[in-house]
Amino acid sequence: MDQSTPNQTEASPTEASPTEADTTRVTGWAMPVITLLGVAAAIVAAFVGSGALGGTPVAEAAGGALSADVTPVAPAGSAFGIWSVIYLGLIAYALWQLNATARRSARQRALRPWALASVLLNAAWIWTVQLDQIAFSVVVIVVLLGVLVRIMYLLGAPRTGGVVELVVTDGTFGLYLGWVSVATLANTFAWLAAEGVDPVTEIPLGLVGIVAAAGIGLATALLSRGRVAPALATAWGLAWVAVGRTEGRFESGALVWTAAVASAVVMVVAVLNWLRVRRATLPGQDANRPGRS
Numbered sequence: 001m002d003q004s005t006p007n008q009t010e011a012s013p014t015e016a017s018p019t020e021a022d023t024t025r026v027t028g029w030a031m032p033v034i035t036l037l038g039v040a041a042a043i044v045a046a047f048v049g050s051g052a053l054g055g056t057p058v059a060e061a062a063g064g065a066l067s068a069d070v071t072p073v074a075p076a077g078s079a080f081g082i083w084s085v086i087y088l089g090l091i092a093y094a095l096w097q098l099n100a101t102a103r104r105s106a107r108q109r110a111l112r113p114w115a116l117a118s119v120l121l122n123a124a125w126i127w128t129v130q131l132d133q134i135a136f137s138v139v140v141i142v143v144l145l146g147v148l149v150r151i152m153y154l155l156g157a158p159r160t161g162g163v164v165e166l167v168v169t170d171g172t173f174g175l176y177l178g179w180v181s182v183a184t185l186a187n188t189f190a191w192l193a194a195e196g197v198d199p200v201t202e203i204p205l206g207l208v209g210i211v212a213a214a215g216i217g218l219a220t221a222l223l224s225r226g227r228v229a230p231a232l233a234t235a236w237g238l239a240w241v242a243v244g245r246t247e248g249r250f251e252s253g254a255l256v257w258t259a260a261v262a263s264a265v266v267m268v269v270a271v272l273n274w275l276r277v278r279r280a281t282l283p284g285q286d287a288n289r290p291g292r293s
Contacts, residue, residue: 072206
């Protein structure tokens, strides 16, 4: 994640600078409270829908269409532990955005409706799977991915909340984007497999899928001007794809090594790009450009 000075207020040259009124106007309580309640409700709905309190786990729903052994690009089950980190981050964000600093922030004012949309879409995705609507789940997760891309753009505005905002906002939504990028590909392969498209269950197309996921991770790292959090989540997903291919239906040395190397490359490129952007940032200049975290 970006460790640049968080309190600078110079906007990116690609964005209009906030007016003085924008940066000093305090948002009323309505939208922050709606955001808090919406995030809480969506996380509860997602938690219940995941089968954590009983019922059918997502991996077993829809006839096991999203299980870890259904396609060559499905991550091993342990990969989904990243949701615990993302949910904790979302809870921290929902609480933090209530404070006075966040309510004076034009950045946070723009972010709230999109953040709320992202958690509602995530809950909707879980329930579409539970209702055996795999095709519709692909539509939902693609829309969710688009919302997260929009959030990353909005987070290019200047930060005013210091390291806390950096962690709970930029870090959380960066991980969220990186993981959903991998999940979108896995979800699409799972839907095609359920529809009887046999090539997606074969190793050659699995290799193509892994390379595609790595390409998305690299593009995000390079276009986001040094964000590391999205790449971290993408690399995590690819690493667990490698683990998943060490046994089971799609056991394959080629898949293991391709996914492992792809994971490492995504992470190394992201870190090198972060260092490059850090070096290029002039003293006194806001390093928080569009897409940084």
